[in-house]
Amino acid sequence: MKLALLLCLAALVAATAAHASEQHPTQAELEGEVMCPVCGTTLDQSSSPAAQQIKRVIARGIAAGDTKEEIKDRLVANYGESILAAPPHHGFGLLAWWLPIVGILTAAALVGIGAWHWSRVREPAPEAAAPLDPALERRLDDELRRFEA
Amino acid sequence: MARPVRLAAQASAVALVVGLLALLVWRVAHDDNANVSSALDKGNHPTAPAFDLARLDGRGRIDLGEFRGKKPVVLDFWASWCTPCIHESKRLEAALHRYRGKIEFVGVDTKDFSEDARSWQRKHGITYPSVHDGGGKVLAKWGGLPIPRIFFVARDGKVVGQLVVEEDLPRYLRQIAES
Numbered sequence: 646m647k648l649a650l651l652l653c654l655a656a657l658v659a660a661t662a663a664h665a666s667e668q669h670p671t672q673a674e675l676e677g678e679v680m681c682p683v684c685g686t687t688l689d690q691s692s693s694p695a696a697q698q699i700k701r702v703i704a705r706g707i708a709a710g711d712t713k714e715e716i717k718d719r720l721v722a723n724y725g726e727s728i729l730a731a732p733p734h735h736g737f738g739l740l741a742w743w744l745p746i747v748g749i750l751t752a753a754a755l756v757g758i759g760a761w762h763w764s765r766v767r768e769p770a771p772e773a774a775a776p777l778d779p780a781l782e783r784r785l786d787d788e789l790r791r792f793e794a
Numbered sequence: 795m796a797r798p799v800r801l802a803a804q805a806s807a808v809a810l811v812v813g814l815l816a817l818l819v820w821r822v823a824h825d826d827n828a829n830v831s832s833a834l835d836k837g838n839h840p841t842a843p844a845f846d847l848a849r850l851d852g853r854g855r856i857d858l859g860e861f862r863g864k865k866p867v868v869l870d871f872w873a874s875w876c877t878p879c880i881h882e883s884k885r886l887e888a889a890l891h892r893y894r895g896k897i898e899f900v901g902v903d904t905k906d907f908s909e910d911a912r913s914w915q916r917k918h919g920i921t922y923p924s925v926h927d928g929g930g931k932v933l934a935k936w937g938g939l940p941i942p943r944i945f946f947v948a949r950d951g952k953v954v955g956q957l958v959v960e961e962d963l964p965r966y967l968r969q970i971a972e973s
Contacts, residue, residue, distance in 0.1 A: 682905040683939055694875035695905060702907055723907055725929030
């Protein structure tokens with residue numbers, strides 16, 4: 646019960662933080678989510694003139710009170726979707742998000758089916774033991790009696 | 795596992811591997827390095843790859859293919875963040891007045907923010923029309939970065955050269971004006 650409550654609380658805190666980040670993005674977080682169009686890195690790792698230009702565009706958007714989505718939409722309209730460091734959560738970009746999960750689930754299912762299959766293949770039962778030689782049996786009984794005595 | 799199921803699984807795995815191999819071969823065969831600039835470096839004169847992009851000033855579009863057979867074209871790839879582009883675009887602006895009516899001058903503002911690009915044109919007095927290639931897809935077909943890159947397209951649509959040294963500009967302008 647306590648664990649469920651803690652999980653709910655953590656989810657609530659995470660959702661609130663995500664909402665705040667969406668409504669009031671910071672320069673640093675956007676620079677980590679947007680690519681520099683000429684250097685192949687995110688903006689925070691580049692000081693090229695093209696990166697500086699986009700940093701100014703982001704700063705203007707933040708100063709104007711734009712949301713993260715509005716700023717990103719403006720950049721995508723200008724540069725195309727390749728300007729985003731992560732693929733979008735809609736359209737064809739969804740594939741990039743879901744394909745790894747589907748792959749992992751499929752692999753897990755295959756391993757599970759394989760394990761279930763292998764666990765059903767039993768080793769052949771050992772053949773019934775051959776009756777002991779009467780002399781040997783007598784000797785064994787004697788030994789046991791002596792041991793118990 | 796039943797024999798038909800196992801066979802089907804094996805066939806699917808083989809088909810997947812063959813498919814991936816075919817994709818790899820196709821990718822290598824359609825190498826992105828095959829662009830106008832590399833073709834010129836090899837001594838070829840490729841047909842100018844067509845594009846149809848919106849003008850930076852919002853006055854419609856420019857379709858490069860429409861000039862084929864009608865007018866030679868100078869194609870100037872630039873961006874407002876590119877410092878050497880100022881010098882080259884100003885040289886082209888000067889040439890525009892000399893070759894007006896004979897040669898079409900078209901700028902391609904690439905990997906740039908369009909508002910900044912318009913301010914840049916006004917600031918430096920560049921009057922020939924430019925299209926906006928924000929994602930750089932057209933630039934990639936012509937050779938990619940670095941910019942400035944200036945290409946000279948003859949009347950028949952063949953690319954005759956690109957600006958490498960300063961002396962190339964008057965030489966190519968004369969050549970395509972007479973094409």
